[in-house]
Amino acid sequence: MAHLSDSSFPDTPLPDVIPRLGALFEAAGFELSLVGGPVRDLFLGRVSPDLDFTTNARPDDIIKVVRGWCDTYWEIGREFGTIGMRKDGFQIEITTYRADAYDPDSRKPAVAFGERLEDDLFRRDFTMNAMALRLPQMELVDPFGGVRDLHAGQVRTPGAPSTSFSDDPLRMMRAARFASQLNVALAPEVFEAMKDMAERITIISAERVRDELVKLINGKAPADGIDLLVESGLADYVLPEVSALKLEIDEHHRHKDVYQHSLTVLRQACDQETGADGPVPGPDFVLRFAALMHDVGKPATRRFESTGSVSFLHHDVVGAKLAAKRMKALRFDNDTIKAVARLVELHMRFYGYGDAGWSDSAVRRYVNDAGPLLERLHRLTRSDVTTRNRRKAERLAFAYDDLEQRIAKLAEQEELASIRPDLDGSQIMALLGIGPGPVVGRAYRFLLEERMENGPADPQEAEAKLRTWWQDQPESSQAAAED
Known part of the structure; x- marks a missing residue:
């Protein structure tokens, strides 16, 4: 480990890869500086595994200097002056000084290479990211007061x-x-x-x-x-759907602040995440974003009732559609969209459990509908409790504890995570004497419904149920007539 010589820096040990790379560029006649976030992080007492450097060397020159020294390199960002590489476990990017020119109507800058470190720093986003450590001298370059702003x-x-x-x-x-x-x-x-x-x-x-x-x-x-x-x-x-959550509070305060509630749910969802070995290791974007978006259907469904109360009927279903629409507009992948939307749709499913209780079939449906999202749904549902009424909060927590215990007990008995009908498609076709087609799908869904409602059955019982069902199907009569 090398140490910083500039008295402006905290006494932070640096990985040897940093001064060694600086010495290579100096020997080749080029400038090199550690820049941006890695320099900022030194003041925060940490060293990032991702190291960013800037230099007056052009991409071809950068490759000549590092070839044979780094473990591997790539040229994906070459047109922007960036050469990436890996060395001793560190991810490294070296970029030629930039002096980009921007068209006010363009989404992208016209890439232009610069000649001076100070000019490169000026084009960076914030003063705390516009600091550099000139190598191999270990000299701090902070022309815009990044250290001052970090301390402030x-x-x-x-x-x-x-x-x-x-x-x-x-x-x-x-x-x-x-x-x-x-x-x-x-x-x-x-x-x-x-x-x-x-x-x-x-x-x-x-x-x-x-x-x-x-x-x-x-x-x-x-x-x-x-x-x-x-x-x-x-x-x-x-995220206009989130802005819309700032519903005007009516003079009688008949509903809580949906916007602040949603921020609280997001905070609590973060606290519900597990470590790396747990079922929902953080940070988990799907859980967090679902927590933020779970009530976005409320503005469109808000109704003031004659009783003086306010309702948001079906806001879960409406919210799921709104969340999916926004995520599609932001070009999220389909799996992430479906996961977030499903959590939003299911986030109200639990309520009422504590008052009325659920049958085993209702518990099975809850698990089946959540599928692989069950652990996230557990955490979203718990995070959604923001009431200041301690008794109510304790009652909801107790009820959800009870539900999780019932899920665990049924899971031991029935393998809830992979509920299937008691007969598969091949067995259905053989038993009914039919080929592939929509009738098989209907029979499958019937048996799945039976499995949900009554739990697992032995093969003989399942076959008897299927034969009884088949007698009431129009295809059964048609098959008998053809025989």
């Missing part, structure tokens, strides 16, 4: 925030992410620029917005980041 706990931009956000509007979302992850505040001028320029986020591709949103949701304090998106107006364009 503020997110600032190297230049005017309006210029920075105009260059790359995604930086507005990134500002909210950094503020929430590092538990720091946005400088007043940064927040004002976000509010003034929120609409400009619409020129950013859905894929880039999605990736930044995932990073925010999977971060240390996602509810705080979402709150910044909503308060700045960015969520009006990125």
Whole structure:
């Protein structure tokens, strides 16, 4: 491990790979600096396994320097001046100094290489990310006060925030992410620029917005980041369904603040995640995003009843559709969309269990409908309890404990996670003397329903049920007539 010589730095040990790489570039006649997040992280007492460097060497020169030294390298980002590599377990990216030019109406910068480290730092998003460690001298380069802002706990931009956000509007979302992850505040001028320029986020591709949103949701304090998106107006364009949760509170306070409730559910869902060896290791985007979106159907379904109460009938079903629609617009993959939407749809299923109780068949359906999402559904349902009424909270917790115990008991008896009919498709066709077709599907669903309702049956009992069912089917009469 090397140590930093600059007195401005904390006494943080550095992996030897950093000074060794610096010495290689110096010997080849090029500048090299550790830059951005890895430098910021040194002040936070940590060393990232992902190391970013910047240099005046061009991509071809970078390859000449590192070839034979690194374990492997790749050129995927070559057109942007970036060469990636791996060395001693570290993921490394080295990028030529950039002096990008932005078209105000374009989603992407016109890549232009620069000549000076200071110019490269000026084009970066925030002052805390615009610091560099010049190698191999270990000299801190901080022209825009990144250390000052880190100590002050503020997110600032190297230049005017309006210029920075105009260059790359995604930086507005990134500002909210950094503020929430590092538990720091946005400088007043940064927040004002976000509010003034929120609409400009619409020129950013859905894929880039999605990736930044995932990073925010999977971060240390996602509810705080979402709150910044909503308060700045960015969520009006990125997650309008969440902004819409800020329902006007009626003068009689007949319903709770749905928006603040949703942020609380998100926080509690994060707390429900398990370690790496548990059933829902965190951060779990599906659980967290479902927690945020679970009530987005309420604005569209809110009704004030004659009794003075307020209802949100079927908000779970409506919310599932809204969540899926938003995720499709953000170009999420189908599996993630289906998982989040299913959790939103199922999040109300438990309520009523504590009052009326469920039959074994109802418990089976709950498990079957949740499928592989059951562990997440457990955690979402528990997170959805935000009442300040201690008795009510304890009653709901007790009821859900009871439900989980019943699920575990039935699972031991019946293998609930893989419920199937007592006869498979081949057995159905052989027993009824029919070939493949829709009738087999109907028979399969009938037997599955019987399995759900009454539990497992022995083969003879299942065959008898199937024959009785078959007698009432029109195809049975037709087959008898043909015989």
